[in-house]
Amino acid sequence: MNGKILIVDDEKDIVAFMKDALEDEGYTVIYAYNSNDALQRLKEEPDLIILDVMMPGMDGFALCGEIRESVSCPIIFVSAKSAEQDRIKGLMVGGDDYIEKPFSLKELKTRIYAHLRREQRIHHKTYHRLHIKNLVIDTAAYEVFCNSKKIMFTQREFEILQYLASRPNQVLSKEQIYDHVWGLEAMGDTSTVTEHIKKIRAKLGKHDPDTTYISTVWGVGYKWES
Structure with missing residues (x-):
């Protein structure tokens, strides 16, 4: 299943790691290291967004709220914050999933696939x-x-x-x-x-x-x- 994925994380090594792994699966990967760049990259219409929580400036929760003003694609939080209240907040501000760092690459790929497959089923019925x-x-x-x-x-x-x-x-x-x-x-x-x-x-x-x-x-x- 092909798709365009936007990775937003200020840790360049993690971005490179995920980018290489997802491109091996056939995805097109774009990325941003901060919230301002991420908002600009929305113009490229990603099919799914992987979003870190702890970033300088606007954090991932606030950025998710901004993104949800205009974009409805799935958002997966990937964060070292593991408290239950953080997972709940991530879902409440508009996230669709929450994975804790360090994470299993296999699990991340599986969740990406599941979210994109769901979106494909919805869009197959009607595109708005x-x-x-x-x-x-x-x-x-x-x-x-x-x-x-x-x-x-x-x-x-x-x-x-x-x-x-x-x-x-x-x-x-x-x-x-x-x-x-x-x-x-x-x-x-x-x-x-x-x-x-x-x-x-x-x-x-x-x-x-x-x-x-x-x-x-x-x-x-x-x-x-x-």
């Missing part, structure tokens, strides 16, 4: 996330994240954004957008689409001012820039 430029659009939860920060959209705004984003580079008229979002039987007019697009652009621009997501095709409609 769109990753576009700096955005993550969760179509099931009606949530949008930009650079790991959540953007609040109304239901109508989200449905317009999702409709456009799922059809990149396709020009959609205001009539098409209105009919799709409000329904053919809705009592209103397409001017409301224009107002909603303005609000969507303003919210996207506030979080990502240097990226154009929605373009106006004058006299025709709107287009999502891929």
Whole structure:
């Protein structure tokens, strides 16, 4: 089973040890030695994260909370902290598993495999996330994240954004957008689409001012820039 694994640990020898062992199993391995680098590497969309607890600066528990603002992949804590309260805290802040150091490499590989197999079964049934430029659009939860920060959209705004984003580079008229979002039987007019697009652009621009997501095709409609 292939997958991309992010290792976050400030002990370089341990990172190298795990990296070599997991690459031998066919995994793609990326790594970070601190929380800031780890948050940047989330853009590479790991399938599973191995996370140390005791690191300088932001510890693993706090980092896990940050990660869970935008990422739902399995997180396995690997830590020398063995108290029951630490294991419970790791699970409560969003971790999926907790392994104590020193650990069995065979056990780590088995748990990684089990978590990835579970994720594969879930995603085989339905896949809910769109990753576009700096955005993550969760179509099931009606949530949008930009650079790991959540953007609040109304239901109508989200449905317009999702409709456009799922059809990149396709020009959609205001009539098409209105009919799709409000329904053919809705009592209103397409001017409301224009107002909603303005609000969507303003919210996207506030979080990502240097990226154009929605373009106006004058006299025709709107287009999502891929």
